[in-house]
Amino acid sequence: MxxxxxxxxxxxxxxxxxxxxxxxxxxxxxxxxxxxxxTVKQRVRTSPPMPRSCCICGTEVPPSRSKRAATCSPECQKTRILRYSRSYYKANPDAWRLSHVARRYGLSAEEYARLVDTAGDRCAICREPQQGKSLAVDHHHDTGVVRGLLCQNCNIMIGMARENPEILRQGAEYLISTAERYTRENPIC
Known part of the structure; x- marks a missing residue:
């Protein structure tokens, strides 16, 4: 023993x-x-807190801020978040796009991939190929239902027509009726 x-x-x-x-x-x-x-409690009570410096502006972080805070103010915190999100977006554009589609339209990565495969990298309206460009997710603004993938021009066209098929129909009729009357040889003015 x-x-x-x-x-x-x-x-x-x-x-x-x-x-x-x-x-x-x-x-x-x-x-x-x-x-x-x-002795450990005594040491903790008597030792002054270590000064921390802000990771954005370099000033001292006030003791009133959280012990985990890396910035001295809410403004510096916003700048820190913005810097991180920009660097993340540049490093991971595809992952950012998928998370944006999930947040905004409620589509999972599999559903979005299925839409892209169905569209075949072509706009659903003009059928122009969109290699290297991401297609816009077209959705009904009142119900939120996703309709398909469009190029930027076609998406803007539908938005400018206020998603009203009658306005688009009238615009098509106008273009057809004026195409024969007004040409370069026979201008309006």
């Missing part, structure tokens, strides 16, 4: 203890840990 390093009494293992025999008896063990805890 081992003897206590402080008082030379037998140091018996405590109930449920595993591993090697203890260095101290129960009384000395309790006293040692109580003294150690008191």
């Amino acid at each position: 081992r003897l206590c390093v402080d008082c030379d009494k037998p140091a018996r293992p405590r109930v449920g203890q595993r591993g090697p025999h203890p260095k101290r008896c129960q009384e000395c063990h309790d006293r040692y840990h109580a003294d150690r805890l008191a």
